[in-house]
Amino acid sequence: MTKNNAMNNLSLASIFPAKTRIRLIAVWLIVILFMTLGGAITGDTLTPLLATTVFLVLLLTIVGAAFGVVKEADELAHKLGEPFGTLILTLSIVSIEVILISAVMLGPGENPTIGKDSIFSVMMIIMNLVIGLCILLGGLKYGEQEYNAQGTMSYLAMIIMLGGIGLLLPNYIQGAGGGMFSNTQAIGLAAFIILLYALFLYFQMKGYKHLYVQPKEGSMEIPYKERDMANITSEDENHSTGGKKEIWIRSIILIGMILPIVLLSHNMAVVVDYGIKAANLPTLLGGVLVAVIVFTPESMTAIKAALNNEFQRAINLCHGAFVSTVGLTVPSVLIIGLITGKTVLFGMTSTETILFVITLLLSLMTFLGKRTTPIMGIMHLVLFAVFTLLIFNP
Numbered sequence: 001m002t003k004n005n006a007m008n009n010l011s012l013a014s015i016f017p018a019k020t021r022i023r024l025i026a027v028w029l030i031v032i033l034f035m036t037l038g039g040a041i042t043g044d045t046l047t048p049l050l051a052t053t054v055f056l057v058l059l060l061t062i063v064g065a066a067f068g069v070v071k072e073a074d075e076l077a078h079k080l081g082e083p084f085g086t087l088i089l090t091l092s093i094v095s096i097e098v099i100l101i102s103a104v105m106l107g108p109g110e111n112p113t114i115g116k117d118s119i120f121s122v123m124m125i126i127m128n129l130v131i132g133l134c135i136l137l138g139g140l141k142y143g144e145q146e147y148n149a150q151g152t153m154s155y156l157a158m159i160i161m162l163g164g165i166g167l168l169l170p171n172y173i174q175g176a177g178g179g180m181f182s183n184t185q186a187i188g189l190a191a192f193i194i195l196l197y198a199l200f201l202y203f204q205m206k207g208y209k210h211l212y213v214q215p216k217e218g219s220m221e222i223p224y225k226e227r228d229m230a231n232i233t234s235e236d237e238n239h240s241t242g243g244k245k246e247i248w249i250r251s252i253i254l255i256g257m258i259l260p261i262v263l264l265s266h267n268m269a270v271v272v273d274y275g276i277k278a279a280n281l282p283t284l285l286g287g288v289l290v291a292v293i294v295f296t297p298e299s300m301t302a303i304k305a306a307l308n309n310e311f312q313r314a315i316n317l318c319h320g321a322f323v324s325t326v327g328l329t330v331p332s333v334l335i336i337g338l339i340t341g342k343t344v345l346f347g348m349t350s351t352e353t354i355l356f357v358i359t360l361l362l363s364l365m366t367f368l369g370k371r372t373t374p375i376m377g378i379m380h381l382v383l384f385a386v387f388t389l390l391i392f393n394p
Contacts, residue, residue: 093298220370
């Protein structure tokens with residue numbers, strides 16, 4: 001009995017080591033500080049020196065939490081296998097984004113384009129900046145990288161469907177006028193998107209999860225008849241009491257690391273907005289910076305996967321993040337708009353529409369090839385640079 005207890009204690013110590021505990025405690029102390037004194041710190045008395053200090057403290061805290069998220073997500077991904085491991089991280093991050101957007105919508109002011117602005121910013125960051133870095137850095141290290149072509153195409157098909165319906169369609173329908181959906185359209189489209197996204201997740205987790213697993217070297221697919229062989233999860237390890245215990249503990253730690261990023265993002269937004277106004281910078285930059293901060297854990301995990309030659313996992317994280325962003329954000333914002341009577345605008349500007357279409361076409365050209373090459377990553381990064389340029393000089 002004593003031996004078993006010692007083994008359990010050793011297991012807990014290895015799962016939740018002192019370094020992780022210190023990181024978690026330090027991060028949450030900063031969260032508590034800003035939850036109790038945040039209003040006074042970032043209130044009307046904010047000065048350039050204080051804003052800079054607060055920004056650096058928040059940035060270090062968020063980055064520290066992000067590294068903790070990456071560590072736990074890596075462990076869970078290897079314990080659960082694909083696509084479950086990356087799906088946990090993706091849904092956690094995107095759910096956080098949806099909560100933040102909902103909180104802004106339910107606030108006193110009118111923010112009719114908050115949903116569209118967030119989705120578009122996430123697309124440019126995830127599908128150009130992060131994917132570009134993954135392709136470039138992975139390509140420089142390995143030359144070429146392989147992925148599961150069929151699963152990747154299903155992601156891109158979902159992005160075209162959901163993005164087209166949610167962001168392109170509003171500008172070309174009669175609707176309620178001015179790029180708004182009518183109530184009937186809003187209810188119908190929200191239902192269609194929820195249904196399509198739910199069915200996509202169902203097939204991804206059930207009979208077709210082999211499409212989202214890294215294929216063996218020299219292959220770009222896993223045939224349907226070999227789908228059972230693609231299960232990289234160890235049955236003995238994960239279905240044992242010890243395996244389930246580790247998964248639960250790591251999941252709790254993961255949530256404990258993600259929540260501070262969410263809770264501190266509002267304070268970061270206040271400081272960033274102050275800096276933008278003080279320096280007379282474009283207001284859209286604030287939303288982009290907050291989006292970068294929220295998606296930092298997932299971005300870091302994706303780049304690390306590419307550097308480990310697990311490129312399918314990088315695709316699952318990046319493309320899966322955007323599919324989840326549209327699949328959850330569009331229905332949530334439409335439903336909140338219907339319930340509260342607030343104006344919701346999803347139609348993109350002409351500049352955003354062109355960047356959206358170029359991103360889709362470039363993504364198709366990137367992943368219709370046999371393997372990834374560094375030059376394609378550079379193209380994605382240049383497109384993100386164009387997006388950044390147009391923020392400052394529209």
